[in-house]
Amino acid sequence: MIIKRASEFKSSEITDKAVYLKRREFLKAAGIVSAGAAIPGLLAARVEAAAQKLQYIKNKKYLLDESLTPYQDVTTYNNFYEFGTGKADPARNATHFKTRPWTITVEGHARKTGTFDLDDIIKPHSLEERIYRLRCVEAWSMVIPWVGIPLADVVKRLQPTSKAKYVQFVTLHDPKQMPGQGGFLGGGLQWPYVEGLRMDEALNPLPLLAVGLYGEVLPNQNGAPVRLVVPWKYGFKSIKSIVKIRFVESQPPTTWNLAAPHEYGFYSNVNPEVDHPRWSQARERRLGDGSFFAPKRPTLMFNGYGEQVAHLYRGMDLKKYY
Numbered sequence: 592m593i594i595k596r597a598s599e600f601k602s603s604e605i606t607d608k609a610v611y612l613k614r615r616e617f618l619k620a621a622g623i624v625s626a627g628a629a630i631p632g633l634l635a636a637r638v639e640a641a642a643q644k645l646q647y648i649k650n651k652k653y654l655l656d657e658s659l660t661p662y663q664d665v666t667t668y669n670n671f672y673e674f675g676t677g678k679a680d681p682a683r684n685a686t687h688f689k690t691r692p693w694t695i696t697v698e699g700h701a702r703k704t705g706t707f708d709l710d711d712i713i714k715p716h717s718l719e720e721r722i723y724r725l726r727c728v729e730a731w732s733m734v735i736p737w738v739g740i741p742l743a744d745v746v747k748r749l750q751p752t753s754k755a756k757y758v759q760f761v762t763l764h765d766p767k768q769m770p771g772q773g774g775f776l777g778g779g780l781q782w783p784y785v786e787g788l789r790m791d792e793a794l795n796p797l798p799l800l801a802v803g804l805y806g807e808v809l810p811n812q813n814g815a816p817v818r819l820v821v822p823w824k825y826g827f828k829s830i831k832s833i834v835k836i837r838f839v840e841s842q843p844p845t846t847w848n849l850a851a852p853h854e855y856g857f858y859s860n861v862n863p864e865v866d867h868p869r870w871s872q873a874r875e876r877r878l879g880d881g882s883f884f885a886p887k888r889p890t891l892m893f894n895g896y897g898e899q900v901a902h903l904y905r906g907m908d909l910k911k912y913y
């Protein structure tokens with residue numbers, strides 16, 4: 592008990608400090624030097640947007656005794672192919688992405704279907720913060736204080752029927768705003784980006800529908816205004832800028848599985864024992880750990896969330912269902 596309390600205290604302290612440091616870093620990065628320096632209109636607008644605070648409670652059940660990945664790394668090294676395939680592209684190309692008004696359309700086997708305003712799906716007063724690892728299939732990982740609500744709460748409220756065996760998620764399709772959807776800039780993926788979870792995975796307490804990180808509204812490059820965070824699966828399951836939730840009977844198609852079925856399966860559970868055909872998944876580089884050449888750390892089964900999710904896959908051959 593004492594240990595638990597000590598770690599709770601530590602983590603919340605880290606969060607606050609990181610937010611503080613991050614803002615200083617942002618100001619530095621934006622070239623805003625010191626008092627008296629004139630702030631050009633555009634930069635001032637970006638500072639304001641980045642500082643849009645959220646109201647939330649810290650969920651002390653979801654803390655980690657690991658350092659948080661600095662805000663700077665979390666928001667400048669991204670995968671969001673709608674804005675380009677380079678890690679720096681999303682931060683550069685998503686600055687003018689329009690995230691309000693935003694609706695989510697619910698379709699398929701559920702009692703509550705239709706188009707809802709984002710604030711009706713995720714009530715602003717019900718937000719919580721959870722610190723989760725997220726590991727990209729490309730063997731880098733991050734530790735982030737996410738702000739959102741459990742996906743399971745939303746799913747239950749929409750009242751899926753017994754025919755709903757899977758939940759599919761769809762990203763916005765808007766090539767005018769998302770240059771990657773227009774041509775080769777998006778790496779040849781099929782649009783819109785789609786993802787899915789089995790119903791019992793969607794009802795597990797871990798997955799979050801996130802609207803923020805580090806206590807603030809999600810930066811566009813991180814999937815604003817709402818994205819999934821499924822911490823025991825490779826990062827590509829954590830679909831960004833969601834506009835549609837569908838309750839379906841059979842396993843839905845998913846973007847990376849469509850693009851390269853031998854490399855990316857439907858389940859995509861983090862598993863150090865099942866290598867990607869072109870590289871090992873046994874170790875990972877933690878963003879913000881220093882240089883690219885800093886020692887890698889071992890990847891944990893289910894990204895360290897086995898206690899909460901291993902039962903979902905009991906009896907399944909995880910080499911076959913990768």
Ligand SMILES: Nc1nc2c(c(=O)[nH]1)N[C@H]1C(S)=C(S)[C@@H](COP(=O)(O)O)O[C@H]1N2
Nearest residue numbers: 669670671672727762784826827829830831
């Ligand atoms: N719509 C959409 N969602 C996406 C992606 C994408 O290209 N498009 N990339 C995925 C991948 S591969 C990862 S690792 C995470 C990265 O999230 P982050 O940029 O917040 O770190 O987003 C995922 N969600």
Ligand SMILES: [Mo]
Nearest residue numbers: 727728826827
């Ligand atoms: Mo990823």
